[in-house]
Amino acid sequence: MLKKTALAFAFLTISTAFRCSDPGAFRSAEQSERVGNAYSLLLEGEYVISAYDELIRDISEQEGHDWRLLSAIAYHESRFRSHLVSRRGARGLMQIMPSVARQFGIPVAEAADPVANVWLANKLLSRIMEALRIAAGTPDEDRMSIVLASYNGGLGHVCDARRLARFYGENPDSWEVVKRYLKLKSLPEYYTHEVVECGRFAGSRQTAAYVDDVLGHYKKYCSMVGR
Numbered sequence: 001m002l003k004k005t006a007l008a009f010a011f012l013t014i015s016t017a018f019r020c021s022d023p024g025a026f027r028s029a030e031q032s033e034r035v036g037n038a039y040s041l042l043l044e045g046e047y048v049i050s051a052y053d054e055l056i057r058d059i060s061e062q063e064g065h066d067w068r069l070l071s072a073i074a075y076h077e078s079r080f081r082s083h084l085v086s087r088r089g090a091r092g093l094m095q096i097m098p099s100v101a102r103q104f105g106i107p108v109a110e111a112a113d114p115v116a117n118v119w120l121a122n123k124l125l126s127r128i129m130e131a132l133r134i135a136a137g138t139p140d141e142d143r144m145s146i147v148l149a150s151y152n153g154g155l156g157h158v159c160d161a162r163r164l165a166r167f168y169g170e171n172p173d174s175w176e177v178v179k180r181y182l183k184l185k186s187l188p189e190y191y192t193h194e195v196v197e198c199g200r201f202a203g204s205r206q207t208a209a210y211v212d213d214v215l216g217h218y219k220k221y222c223s224m225v226g227r
Helices: 007-017 029-034 053-063 067-078 098-103 114-132 140-153 155-167 175-184 204-224
Strands: none
Touching: 053 067, 053 114, 067 114, 067 140, 067 204, 098 114, 114 140, 114 155, 140 155, 140 175, 140 204, 155 175, 175 204
16 A cells, blocks of 8 residues: 555645634534445445445445545555554544544544445535636546645645645646646745745655556556446
């Protein structure tokens, strides 16, 4: 498994932009019904991607996300090992950090539960997409790449890269442009720029590799099963 995704940093940057006095405010009626519900693992021969196909599809469709993309994230994060706990405390299929669970009103002790874990990843993805406000008509691959980069490297750093792109007259909705400015954010003349809010970013190589790996598996899964 590649180095653990920086969900904690993504959470920090998201919570800065979306302050909420009540951490439980993000808990919806739908989530209250879903978390704790039992899903039987599918047996070999009953699933296409993983034994969690039904669970990931069901929860992702409720949130409006492509379940194959969430499956690709799960593969990268845990190889579909629901009881995996990292040295930094990330838990479950999606390797959710305790801070993310608390922000969305889920007790840390329940965060590794597959239902709660996949629900949290979907909610985090939704919140990132809301914050980015990528222009309508942006190619799907650019959109997904920028969202995944935010999920991995932190929303704040990606927003910085997009602000730099706008400042220099480039397209902030192009992944190639955003990727280049993420890399440049390791240099003082860029991370001290007036439009930059989150300072230096040294993880551009890891984030780019993460995006490539997840999208690679997503395309593979799309070829295996229809939405």
